[in-house]
Amino acid sequence: MNASSIDRITSDAGEVDAVTLKITERTKKIATDGTPVDELVVNVGPSHPSTHGVCRVITHVDGEIVTKAEPVIGYLHRGVEKIAENRTYLQVVPLTDRLDYVGSMYTNWAYSRSVERLAGIRVPERAEYLRVITCEMQRMASHMMSLGSTSGDSGATTAFIYSFDIRERVIEFFEDLCGSRLTYNYVRPGGVSMEVPDGWFDDILAWLPIARQSLSELDRLFFGNHIARGRLKGIGVLSAEDAVSWGASGPVARGSGVNWDLRKHDTYSVYPRFDFDVPIGSNGDAYDRARCRLFEVYESMRIIEQAIEQIEPGPIKADGIPRLIAPRPGDAYDHIESARGSLGVYLVSDGSPRPYRMKVRSPAFCNLALLPMLAEGHTLSDLVIVLGSLDPVFGEVDR
Amino acid sequence: MKINELREHLCAQYPDLCPLFSIEFGDGVLLVECGQLLGAASDLRDLGFDRLGMVTAVDRGETFEMVYRLTSRSMSAGIFLKCEVPRDNPVIQSLTSLWPAANWHEREVYDMFGIEFEGHPDMRRILLPPEWEGYPLRKDYEDERIIHRPDYI
């Protein structure tokens, strides 16, 4: 696959031996003012410290300025949608873990909601609360990953460690809850898989003030830094119109001032019962996107506190769900707000116990499509910042 | 917005689209002829469905069912736009002129189903390598690596 992709780029630059490709491949291009530009092709990825997984960006640079950046995706394509056609509805849940591996709870939940809509399953209230609590904690963990890698991309290693400190604690809570640190398989059609351990809620409530403190420490350490602001401000500016027409969602759209959060505006589950705000940016640059993520973590903490206060004992699984869910023929789509945007799962049933077709509407896939537009005209150093600010998770992009 | 209000709104604005509207699992579905797709999508965009959520296809045997998910911020609602493409001649208009977001989605549908999009600026495979043969999400796709599980599981 790697070699063939190299062929793909050499085909538009003439026949070049793949080994000497890196240094010899230069394309002659005429700039708008008529002067010839000597471009160098830098192959960023698929194995590169700042591509957040296995993204390859074929970057044409004129000196340091990126004239064209073309993402090549698919290195992590596992054909989950095809595999799902061969599994029963419950067997697909672990597959969804592997999609957004930074936020497995979301894909679990989005898929479960689609199945529940298709099969007409009503979820008990306690399970809905547990889903909200775990998913908001997941949002904290996922945003900490994103903020950490933004600071890592810009060279601030200590801010990276600080944000992973918070993420690590969240993951330890998940480990206590369901035994896994990354692929939880926790939210399932009809409810959640396990009741919380004793004292879990108290531990979270005791930890949240500490997390707030370390978060504001991180805020001062990274966003309070003059260099960091200089690196992030004005980079990869996305206008609100473009954000809408390119289908961007999540912090990428909200950083551009698009006030669109499914939790608030197309609300689902028990979210209407909570009091929280949706942070909106104004400039649409990497800085605003990162700030949106930071403030969303604070909002998530508010939601978790309210949810733990409101949750009441009760069943955590819906009654009478058969091992083999065989919904009536039809198709259903349901979506939730994941850390990256609106994550939807489209399911088609033909009446058999297996989905006839599953399609994951991946927010990271839509957001990543913006990369060529946003990176053009910036320097190579900003390319990694722009890529990081889109926060792609390649398990979800490639599926 | 409730689904019935959406239907009324749609019928008031575009009476010719009204008979094509149906409700399935609580979602509005607009089933159109593939020739009218661009027009209907443009009408829906003017109605307030300003975001193209996803584009996908379903292999229905003789035909491919194209599924477009549109969402509206002003109405807080989503709608499906569907049309049937014949299997022997899978060509359909591209929506890239209305939404640039359609670019990668349509490339993915081309990659997985082999449906060609007319007017698409960059019709190539996106997830699979360029020399891949066949279209994996078609039901008749064969590969020795696919394990067909028995029915009782």
Added chain:
Amino acid sequence: MTGYVGGLVFGLSGGMVIALAALFGVWWERKVAGRIQMRLGPTEIGPAGVFQALADTIKLLLKEDITPRQADKKLFRVAPFLVFTPIAMSLVVIPFANGWAPLDTSVGMLFYLAVPAVSVIGILIAGFSSGNTYATLGGIRGAAQMISYELPRTLSVLAIAILAGTLAPVEVMARYEWWWFPVSLLGFIVFFISSVAELNRAPFNIPEADSELVAGYFADYSGIRWAIFMMSEYGGIVATSYFGAAIFLGGSQGIGGVLGVLLIFLKAILLITVIIWVGWTFPRFRSDQLLTLAWKVLTPMALVQIVIVGVIIPWL
């Protein structure tokens, strides 16, 4: 003949000193960085992990020395030494004790500023000969950066040269008076920032930029040649810190013997620690921001420093 033998012995012992300085520098950096990041740093090998760097060096010596196929072989192999030698040479004029430097010459400061600047050629050669786009970009970035920062660095040292009336670091240390520090503070800041930039240390590690260019000009090096790049980096840190401590902070302040050696060592360690602290905390500059800082901020600041000193001198 004795001159050659003496030079050889001298050079070898100088190399040993640099190697030791690099070992110590690596250990100290990992310890300090660990503390900054809520970690312990190395703990296993030796007391407080002090031999960790030695173990790493042995590992690096045993690693295969790979020359990439597309590299210009001769230049690729010689480049690390072109970077290392000038920096090793610059250590020769550093006054490590009161009234003593390995080479006590009347143009010591000039020597110190001029000789390490030659290593930019090594960086450029390393970048180009690797035959790798990352390395090429890193080499070009390194050249642009080092040439830009040469000017403010040289100008900042000029203030002290005017105050002391000499270019010999040993003499400067002997004549140092406490009020030089506030007078030359601006120059010290310029010297410190541009030295960090000259050493390609974070936040100025744009040529190596691990998150963009992977490792920049030495991306394709491995084993001992890579270790030589690292040694020149740490040797540079030690040299810069000692030089800054001697010139701007008064060095041993006229105290002879072991106490004086210890005093200048502590001042140098302080500067090394600040370099590490800054490097692990701050994000990296972008190359255009870096050049803006050099030409629009640091160079005028250095000129202002010279004017300040020039105004003060007639009143003495």
